[in-house]
Amino acid sequence: xxxxxxxxxxxxxxxxxxxxxxxxxxxxxxxxxxxxxxxxxxxxxxxxxxxxxxxxxxxxxxxxxxxxxxxxxxxxxxxxxxxxxxxxxxxxxxxxxxxxxxxxxxxxxxxxxxxxxxxxxxxxxxxxxxxxxxxxxxxxxxxxxxxxxxxxxxxxxxxxxxxxxxxxxxxxxxxxxxxxxxxxxxxxxxxxxxxxxxxxxxxxxxxxxxxxxxxxx
Numbered sequence: 001x002x003x004x005x006x007x008x009x010x011x012x013x014x015x016x017x018x019x020x021x022x023x024x025x026x027x028x029x030x031x032x033x034x035x036x037x038x039x040x041x042x043x044x045x046x047x048x049x050x051x052x053x054x055x056x057x058x059x060x061x062x063x064x065x066x067x068x069x070x071x072x073x074x075x076x077x078x079x080x081x082x083x084x085x086x087x088x089x090x091x092x093x094x095x096x097x098x099x100x101x102x103x104x105x106x107x108x109x110x111x112x113x114x115x116x117x118x119x120x121x122x123x124x125x126x127x128x129x130x131x132x133x134x135x136x137x138x139x140x141x142x143x144x145x146x147x148x149x150x151x152x153x154x155x156x157x158x159x160x161x162x163x164x165x166x167x168x169x170x171x172x173x174x175x176x177x178x179x180x181x182x183x184x185x186x187x188x189x190x191x192x193x194x195x196x197x198x199x200x201x202x203x204x205x206x207x208x209x210x211x212x213x214x215x216x217x
């Protein structure tokens with residue numbers, strides 16, 4: 001797989017620090033699972049973060065803190081209910097971290113249509129932004145928009161082009177509020193992407209603003 005678009009340094013540092021939302025972290029983890037270059041950079045970020053932690057002055061704690069924590073652990077209920085385990089589907093199109101939430105091939109998901117040629121599948125959590133899979137038919141385009149925050153998009157199938165460049169399987173678009181774009185699917189198959197935002201999009205046309213409540217973005 002030839003990956004041409006990677007994660008920004010700031011995103012990797014935020015990921016290492018645990019500062020990303022669940023949706024954004026999932027996109028980062030999914031990209032890292034297939035991109036050796038970004039994995040190496042992430043390991044460097046982890047090392048820098050560890051060095052910074054070691055340089056901090058230690059905080060004093062109460063003498064009885066350890067005993068207090070052990071007492072609280074002893075008071076936890078011991079009975080554990082068995083939880084059914086859903087088998088993980090080894091679909092090569094689905095990165096390993098995403099398989100925790102997608103238990104069938106992409107084509108078998110219960111896609112919800114926004115408009116003809118555009119459908120989505122939401123991740124099972126809520127937040128200030130959006131975390132979903134987006135499926136767009138060949139020749140279709142997203143509405144032109146910029147961002148009120150950050151947007152991460154990883155291509156799982158197909159490809160799209162916008163003002164930034166052409167994004168194919170494995171590529172990730174790491175965008176902020178300085179970028180305005182209109183992705184157009186230029187592959188012969190549906191383009192399926194894993195998308196996460198930390199704030200609503202800012203559509204730049206009147207039509208986009210009118211239909212924003214329908215899109216969920």
